[in-house]
Amino acid sequence: MTTCTVEHYRDPDRPRGTADGYVICGGCTTGLQRDLAALPKLHADLVHLHGARRTGGEQTKISGSTAMPLPIAIDVAEARTDLRTITIAWAAHAHRAASSTAPLSGTVPSAARWLAVNAEWCARQEWAPQLVAAIRQIRSRAVRLLDPRPCQQFAIPGADGQCVRDNDAAPCPGRLWVTIPANEEESSTIECDTCWHSYPPVSWLRLGKLVHARRVAA
C-alpha cells in the first residue's frame, strides 16, 4: 500500500493509504468529486458578485485618472477565468489520456461533469495529486470570494471523534469534524476527514447513539 501525497488539511500528519492501483486516497477521490460538483454553481455565482460589489469599496480605481471605478472586480474576474480555464484544461488532459470518445464541450458544467464521472479512473493516474490540488484551489478561491467570512471548524476531541463507519470491513481511521458556516442559512455539518461521510443535523441523534454504543462497548 502506498501513501497519498496530497496535502490533507485536517489532521495532516496522519498518513492516508491508497487502495490497490490508486495514486490518491479514497477521501481525496470523494473530495475531488464534491469539489467538481460545486464548480458549475460557483462559476455562475461569481458573475453576480461583480454587481453586488459595485457599491462596496473593493473596485479597482483606474490609476492616474478621475474616472469612475471599473464596474468589475478584478479579483473576481480572475478567479472566474481561472476556474473555467483550469477545469476545462484538466478535463481535456484527462479526456486525452483516457482516449475517451465521449463528447466534451468547452463549458464548466460539461468539463466538471466529465471529470466527476471519471474521478475513479483519474484517481489511478500519476497526475491525480496535481488534479486534486488544482480543483481544490479554484474551488476554495471562489468560495472565499463569495463568502469571505470564516466558518468555524473543529475536530470532535477524544474517542468520540473517531469515525463510526467501516471502510472495506475495517473501521475508518478518520476523525469527525464539525463545520459551522458563517452563512446562517446553511446548516452545520459533521464530516469525516478520511471517508468524507457527512452527517447533516437530522442524523446527529443517530450518530450520537452510535458513539454512545461504542463507548458502552469499549
Ligand SMILES: [Zn+2]
Ligand atoms: Zn489523500
Ligand SMILES: [Zn+2]
Ligand atoms: Zn470515516
